[in-house]
Amino acid sequence: MKLHIHHETRYDYETSVRSSIQRLYLMPSSFATQKIVSWAIAAPGIDKALVYTDGFGNQVHVITSQGPHDHVTVIAEGVVDTQDASGVVRGFKCQAPDSVFLRQTTATEPSPELSEMAREAAAKHPNELERLHAIMAELKERIAYRIGTTYFHTTAAEALAEGKGVCQDHAHAMLSIVRFLGMPGRYITGYLVTEADDPATASHAWAEVLVPNLGWVGFDAANGKCPTADYVRVATGLDALGVVPVRGSRRGGEVESMTVAVTVQPAAEQ
Structure with a gap:
C-alpha cells in the first residue's frame, strides 16, 4: 500500500526569537516491508542541516534558524510503500x-x-x-x-x-x-x-x-x-522522550505555542 503523509509542526512566539535549533526525527527508513517512494523535509536551515544516523538507526536532522523570527514551521511530506x-x-x-x-x-x-x-x-x-x-x-x-x-x-x-x-x-x-x-x-x-x-x-x-x-x-x-x-x-x-519528532531550544522568544497537523491517507495512483 502506498501512503501519503503530510506532517506540519509550527512554533509561534509572542516576542522575537534571536536564534533557534531543532532536532528532527522525521525521516522514515526503508527496509524489507517499507520503501520510501518520495520524502522531503521543509524547514528553515534544512539545506545546511547536520544529518547523521544515531545508534538506534534513526536518520536525524539538526537545523538552526538565525536572525529575528517569530515562528518556525517544519513540514515533512512524502509517499511510503508498505507491506x-x-x-x-x-x-x-x-x-x-x-x-x-x-x-x-x-x-x-x-x-x-x-x-x-x-x-x-x-x-x-x-x-x-x-x-x-x-x-x-x-x-x-x-x-x-x-x-x-x-x-x-x-x-x-x-x-x-x-x-x-x-x-x-x-x-x-x-x-x-x-x-x-x-x-x-x-x-x-x-x-x-x-x-x-x-x-x-x-x-x-x-x-x-x-x-x-x-x-x-x-x-x-x-x-x-x-x-x-x-x-x-x-x-x-x-x-x-527520546524520539520526539520535533524538539529544540531557542534564544529569546517568550510564550511559545506549538501546533501540529498530520494527515495520512492512501496515495493517489499515478
Whole structure:
C-alpha cells in the first residue's frame, strides 16, 4: 500500500526569537516491508542541516534558524510503500545491542500494578508470542483511549492507574511489562491510516518486542493489533522522550505555542 503523509509542526512566539535549533526525527527508513517512494523535509536551515544516523538507526536532522523570527514551521511530506508482515520487522538496521532495550526509563518504570500484570501474563501464557498478544489485549481494555487526558510526561504507571491515555501511554505500558519480563522492547513513532477513506490527524506510537525465534515484532496496544500495511514506521527509541519528532531550544522568544497537523491517507495512483 502506498501512503501519503503530510506532517506540519509550527512554533509561534509572542516576542522575537534571536536564534533557534531543532532536532528532527522525521525521516522514515526503508527496509524489507517499507520503501520510501518520495520524502522531503521543509524547514528553515534544512539545506545546511547536520544529518547523521544515531545508534538506534534513526536518520536525524539538526537545523538552526538565525536572525529575528517569530515562528518556525517544519513540514515533512512524502509517499511510503508498505507491506503487511503481521508486525514482524525485517531488514531494519539498528546498531545498538538488543540488551539496551531492556533498560527501563522514567516513563516505563513498572509500578506494582504493572509488575503484577507481567507476572500473571507469564504464568498464564508460557508461549512468548501468545503472552505478548494477551498483554496487548489487556492493556487495550485497561487503558481507554482518551485524547487530552494525559500529558507528554505521563508515565505508564500513571496511565494505567487512571485507566485512560493515548497511544504513547499504551506503548510505554507495553514496554514496562515486557522489559520487566526480560524481553527487549523499543518505542516506535510513526503514522497510521485508520480507514481507506478516513485520513489520520495525528502521528502514532507503538512498541516492538524481540520475540525468540521470530525477531522484532510490533504491538500496538492502543488498537489491539500488530502493525499492518496501514502503518509507517519512522523512529526508534527507549521511550517517547527520546524520539520526539520535533524538539529544540531557542534564544529569546517568550510564550511559545506549538501546533501540529498530520494527515495520512492512501496515495493517489499515478
